[in-house]
Amino acid sequence: MSAVLVTTTINGDRTEFVCETDETLLDALRNRLGLTGSKEGCGTGDCGACSVTVDGRLVCSCLVLGVEAEGCEVNTIEGMADGDVLHPLQAKFIEHAALQCGICTPGFLMAAKVLLDKNPNPSEVEIRFALAGNLCRCTGYDKIVRAVKAAAKEVRKR
Amino acid sequence: MAHDPSYTNQEFKVIGTRPPRPDGLDKVTGRAKFGADAFAPGQLVGLILRSPHPHAQIRKIDTSKAEKLQGVKAVITSADMPDLTNGNRNMLDILENCMARGRALYDGHAVAAVAAIDMPTARKALKLIKVGYEILPHVTDVDEAMKPDAPIVQPYVRTTGVEPKPKKASNVSQVTQFGHGDVEAGFKEADVIIEKSYKTEQTHQGYIEPHACLASVGPDGQGELWVTTQGHFAFREVCAKLLGMEVAKLKVTASEIGGGFGGKTHVWMEPVALALSRKANRPVKLVMSREEVFRSTGPTCSTSVDVKIGAKKDGTITAATATLRYQNGAFPAIWAMLGAMTSYACYNLKNVKTVGYDVLVNRPKVTAYRAPSAPMAAFAVESTIDQVAEAIGMSPIDFRIKNAAKEGTRASYGPKYGPIGIGPTLEAAKNHPHMRARLGKNQGRGMACGFWFNFGGQTCTDLNIGVDGTVTLTVGTVDVGGSRASLSLIAAEELGIAYERVKCNIADTGSLGHNDMTEGSRGTFSSGMATIFAARDVIEVLRERAAKTWEIPVEDVVWEGGQAVAKGKAHGNLTPLTLSDLAAASPNSGGPIAGHNEVVADGAGVSFASHICDIEVDPETGATKVIRYTVIQDAGKAIHPDYVEGQFQGGAVQGIGWALNEEYVYGEDGRLQNPGFLDYRIPVCSDLPYIDTQILEIPNPNHPYGIRGVGETSIVPPLAAIGNAVSNAAGVRMTHVPMSPPRILKAIKSEQAELAAG
Numbered sequence: 001m002s003a004v005l006v007t008t009t010i011n012g013d014r015t016e017f018v019c020e021t022d023e024t025l026l027d028a029l030r031n032r033l034g035l036t037g038s039k040e041g042c043g044t045g046d047c048g049a050c051s052v053t054v055d056g057r058l059v060c061s062c063l064v065l066g067v068e069a070e071g072c073e074v075n076t077i078e079g080m081a082d083g084d085v086l087h088p089l090q091a092k093f094i095e096h097a098a099l100q101c102g103i104c105t106p107g108f109l110m111a112a113k114v115l116l117d118k119n120p121n122p123s124e125v126e127i128r129f130a131l132a133g134n135l136c137r138c139t140g141y142d143k144i145v146r147a148v149k150a151a152a153k154e155v156r157k158r
Numbered sequence: 159m160a161h162d163p164s165y166t167n168q169e170f171k172v173i174g175t176r177p178p179r180p181d182g183l184d185k186v187t188g189r190a191k192f193g194a195d196a197f198a199p200g201q202l203v204g205l206i207l208r209s210p211h212p213h214a215q216i217r218k219i220d221t222s223k224a225e226k227l228q229g230v231k232a233v234i235t236s237a238d239m240p241d242l243t244n245g246n247r248n249m250l251d252i253l254e255n256c257m258a259r260g261r262a263l264y265d266g267h268a269v270a271a272v273a274a275i276d277m278p279t280a281r282k283a284l285k286l287i288k289v290g291y292e293i294l295p296h297v298t299d300v301d302e303a304m305k306p307d308a309p310i311v312q313p314y315v316r317t318t319g320v321e322p323k324p325k326k327a328s329n330v331s332q333v334t335q336f337g338h339g340d341v342e343a344g345f346k347e348a349d350v351i352i353e354k355s356y357k358t359e360q361t362h363q364g365y366i367e368p369h370a371c372l373a374s375v376g377p378d379g380q381g382e383l384w385v386t387t388q389g390h391f392a393f394r395e396v397c398a399k400l401l402g403m404e405v406a407k408l409k410v411t412a413s414e415i416g417g418g419f420g421g422k423t424h425v426w427m428e429p430v431a432l433a434l435s436r437k438a439n440r441p442v443k444l445v446m447s448r449e450e451v452f453r454s455t456g457p458t459c460s461t462s463v464d465v466k467i468g469a470k471k472d473g474t475i476t477a478a479t480a481t482l483r484y485q486n487g488a489f490p491a492i493w494a495m496l497g498a499m500t501s502y503a504c505y506n507l508k509n510v511k512t513v514g515y516d517v518l519v520n521r522p523k524v525t526a527y528r529a530p531s532a533p534m535a536a537f538a539v540e541s542t543i544d545q546v547a548e549a550i551g552m553s554p555i556d557f558r559i560k561n562a563a564k565e566g567t568r569a570s571y572g573p574k575y576g577p578i579g580i581g582p583t584l585e586a587a588k589n590h591p592h593m594r595a596r597l598g599k600n601q602g603r604g605m606a607c608g609f610w611f612n613f614g615g616q617t618c619t620d621l622n623i624g625v626d627g628t629v630t631l632t633v634g635t636v637d638v639g640g641s642r643a644s645l646s647l648i649a650a651e652e653l654g655i656a657y658e659r660v661k662c663n664i665a666d667t668g669s670l671g672h673n674d675m676t677e678g679s680r681g682t683f684s685s686g687m688a689t690i691f692a693a694r695d696v697i698e699v700l701r702e703r704a705a706k707t708w709e710i711p712v713e714d715v716v717w718e719g720g721q722a723v724a725k726g727k728a729h730g731n732l733t734p735l736t737l738s739d740l741a742a743a744s745p746n747s748g749g750p751i752a753g754h755n756e757v758v759a760d761g762a763g764v765s766f767a768s769h770i771c772d773i774e775v776d777p778e779t780g781a782t783k784v785i786r787y788t789v790i791q792d793a794g795k796a797i798h799p800d801y802v803e804g805q806f807q808g809g810a811v812q813g814i815g816w817a818l819n820e821e822y823v824y825g826e827d828g829r830l831q832n833p834g835f836l837d838y839r840i841p842v843c844s845d846l847p848y849i850d851t852q853i854l855e856i857p858n859p860n861h862p863y864g865i866r867g868v869g870e871t872s873i874v875p876p877l878a879a880i881g882n883a884v885s886n887a888a889g890v891r892m893t894h895v896p897m898s899p900p901r902i903l904k905a906i907k908s909e910q911a912e913l914a915a916g
Binding site for chain 1: 176178179181182183184185186187188189190191192194195197277278363364365366367368414415416417418419445447448638639640800801803804807808810811812834835836840841842843844846848849
């Protein structure tokens with residue numbers, strides 16, 4: 001037992017949590033802070049269901065230690081909407097039925113947001129490769145790609 | 159999507175529209191609670207110790223050191239889960255799969271479990287459990303397991319379905335046979351006969367959410383289980399039976415489910431979590447790792463299938479046979495039987511015979527995977543169909559159309575078909591622009607058909623009117639892919655109100671009568687049926703309340719456009735009463751307004767699909783690329799077309815993964831070599847094109863709206879459609895799934911060698 005105090009900013013709020021030195025950021029978010037929107041599908045960085053950003057960089061939070069978040073800005077799915085206004089990606093995922101079971105959805109939204117932040121006008125191929133680190137077993141990705149395209153259009157209008 | 163109004167004689171208002179799903183917001187904001195997202199006061203962490211051996215006698219389990227570790231609250235073995243099944247071998251098999259009883263039967267079989275205050279302590283405790291194994295010979299291949307000298311997996315098993323009844327144990331648990339006519343005579347009439355053998359490897363459903371539950375049992379015999387499941391009522395019954403609990407005292411709540419595809423129709427570690435909780439008298443949360451999911455839960459069968467089809471030059475199939483060997487893992491099941499039933503379901507055959515061998519091996523217990531058993535049989539049959547068509551010089555599509563089953567056809571598995579969609583899906587495929595698109599270099603086109611039975615089953619539904627006129631629809635079928643949206647549409651349609659005024663909830667087992675699992679593509683079919691009847695029940699009450707208010711006979715009141723209307727000249731001055739009016743008045747007009755229905759939803763209409771795909775094969779490496787894919791399927795009636803398309807696309811892509819990449823790789827040591835998503839590669843976004851869909855609507859006469867289940871059939875044709883496309887692209891017949899690059903390259907090389915030797 002060697003718990004450490006970590007001071008970080010999560011979804012814009014200064015947050016402190018205590019975690020073991022070998023504890024993943026994903027476990028800290030889920031079990032210490034109650035932020036269960038990030039999911040564990042594999043624990044080995046293969047499925048992307050735990051995707052969050054650390055200082056703007058997309059990471060699998062199951063491959064990041066909680067202590068590595070010290071002094072960083074962490075963003076999770078719980079912080080994606082602006083108050084009661086959904087991010088265009090969130091709105092378009094609902095509108096285009098881009099989810100069935102929804103377990104992979106938070107990870108897809110985080111990965112897609114990083115893509116659109118960098119490139120608000122991605123081609124289909126660019127979308128497919130940007131999302132290739134996220135596994136979805138329900139949709140066959142068709143409606144996800146369409147939703148991201150539609151959201152990009154909204155983002156460009158803003 | 160032309161709907162035949164002559165059939166139901168009604169114009170739909172909201173059915174067929176695409177409103178946002180009610181659980182959408184929660185799922186895009188991270189609020190939706192899945193299996194691993196629940197917490198209880200004082201909860202412990204549960205972990206399971208699993209056998210590293212594919213087959214071993216368990217001589218001794220020493221848990222004493224683990225029990226003494228600070229923070230460990232319970233350690234259990236099979237001794238803590240006594241056999242209470244009263245000779246029900248099926249239930250005992252389930253119990254034995256949850257926790258090994260004297261013998262470990264596969265790599266990953268549970269042998270002990272702990273509950274501790276946190277994960278590090280639980281991990282330490284697992285390491286302190288000492289198991290004395292005596293390693294036994296094992297068998298993991300289906301054909302090897304059928305040999306007379308193969309190691310016996312289950313000594314109690316005697317082959318059923320053969321005469322005389324065997325006295326010796328066998329790995330063949332049952333032999334089943336289907337068909338009609340005289341196949342020998344039929345083959346004599348044939349101008350062309352093609353006979354071929356095929357193999358498919360074992361795949362996993364690959365749901366992204368691992369199994370997870372939170373169990374709580376007290377010394378008073380009451381318990382609660384929060385669990386990711388396709389059927390919480392069935393989980394309750396099985397868990398109660400295995401643990402000696404009373405059904406009513408175990409409340410099971412289905413969490414949001416992160417994919418199931420059949421894999422969450424069985425209990426795995428839920429009885430273990432309950433047993434741990436009972437021993438510790440604390441809530442226990444048990445979440446599987448991905449490795450545990452692969453090693454010890456629900457894969458589908460690996461198979462070995464022989465097919466023989468004979469046809470006349472005019473394209474008539476004269477006889478067809480199939481011999482299907484399906485491995486069931488370590489416990490007897492009916493998977494080869496289902497393969498034998500579905501093999502030729504698409505065709506109108508005079509002479510047909512199929513024989514299924516269900517075979518035990520030292521692999522995890524096989525579970526349903528989306529139209530279970532049908533894809534492998536379809537791979538073998540539909541690949542052979544293409545070869546027969548080629549041999550007689552007919553196009554694959556015309557050959558299929560000529561032999562397609564139709565209304566009145568006697569199916570190869572027994573029944574006579576009613577109105578069915580195989581012919582229409584084939585005609586639609588023939589007319590689809592995809593069929594005429596130009597192919598590039600090294601590209602091939604393939605097509606295939608698929609069939610699934612679909613299922614109805616026990617269903618129980620409540621519909622309550624709120625005081626403000628909004629509707630609470632309470633169903634007991636788990637929503638795996640958007641059924642809350644389609645069921646809300648159905649309630650809105652029946653009541654004549656807006657979709658937004660209905661809220662559909664999935665009840666826990668304490669709040670509603672028994673519902674069968676969401677399996678067999680039954681969710682929207684059966685709960686849809688019960689919702690219609692419950693809504694009609696409510697309409698009766700509403701008419702009575704209106705009649706009472708107006709003081710006129712109830713016969714003079716009709717329900718139209720969401721309101722009670724008085725009919726007849728004498729009542730011309732009566733203003734219609736809306737649902738909201740009647741709801742507001744309900745406290746003084748007779749109390750709550752509620753409807754209810756319980757039904758065994760018989761008459762699930764059979765389902766057919768035809769798929770077309772274009773594949774490019776790199777002849778240098780054997781690598782493949784899916785260029786174009788089209789799914790055409792009969793939905794009966796598409797309630798929410800977005801989610802119908804979603805089922806078509808998702809099933810097709812699971813089939814694509816199965817056809818091209820996915821397989822369980824077992825080593826000589828009988829251990830699974832690739833229990834992770836890195837080495838068990840499911841399709842990713844960049845592997846695929848858009849998946850085109852075409853929904854046909856041939857109404858199911860047994861459902862008030864004509865609904866057929868749509869969830870499963872879409873995984874049946876892809877193996878064969880892709881097999882045919884790859885074979886056409888590579889110029890060599892592929893007979894082994896998955897068609898991974900090494901397998902394709904090997905087939906190309908040996909074909910080249912044969913030609914050179916020619």
